Amino acid sequence: MEGLEVSQWKDAASALNAYVQRLNGPQGKFEIKYWGASPGLLANQYHKHSFYEVCLCTRGSGTYREREEWHRIMPGTAFCSRPEIYHQIVPDSDTELYLLFVAFQPDPDAQPQETAAAFGLLREPGPALIRHASGASAAHLWLALLQQAASGTAWERSPGLLQSTAYSLLLSFPALFAGERLQPTAAVPAEPRNAILEQAKLYIRDNLSELLFIGHVADYLHVSERHLSRIFRRELQISIGEYIRRERIRRAAQLLAEGTLPIKEIAEGLGFGTVHYFSRVFRREAGWSPAAYRRASAPLHSD
16 A cells, blocks of 8 residues: 555554544534555455445455455446345456455435445446546545554544544545446535625614714715615615614624613613604514513523
């Protein structure tokens, strides 16, 4: 194996078996049955299992039997033994067969539709075998994973390193064996942000204690009041005046919950003018009087 001495293979496999047993991420969960990095693999029996086993040949030659079909194994050959399908690996008599292998089972209850469909392709009729896989992403990830596991100190300082690389490796298998049949996921373009709207929102939030009319904001942004009003209506479905009022109430609620400023100072500092007007608007928007909201929020900030 490139970059690894034969003596390091068992150490790498042992580390993976000890520390990479379950893999969780946004694209699904996997249970690892075992990892292997075996120099000089001997012939095994004709058998089946209930999980996936992916192998990558790094040295030597042999034959992979699946049902009644026989396929040559050479350096760079990758093959996948699928659940419930009988198979057998037989090295040539005059050579040692070196294989990397991992056995795993996707969690059917924690697989997004795209991941389940991708791994489902591996179970379609016909052998899952690639003769020239040494340049594929899966092969490079596998090499990186083995090097990380063999190094010891690197991943011990950051255990998530092994899990991250191993997770990427497993997710690369459908593309390796069924790349042509994978349906590309159409990228959903990000909704472009309206720069004027974002600047207006920032200006409003930073100046809640000042007089804030649409004319002030429009002048700051060098746009017409009509244009600014249309933007708020189109993007937020509310008027700019309503947005300003909501932001003042949102900030008032934060200050009331903190419990440090008198209600009068909050009202004046947020441009409400009088406590009476502040109380009326706050009750209408929040459903509580300022004093009642502060009392209700107090347990959240008590020791």
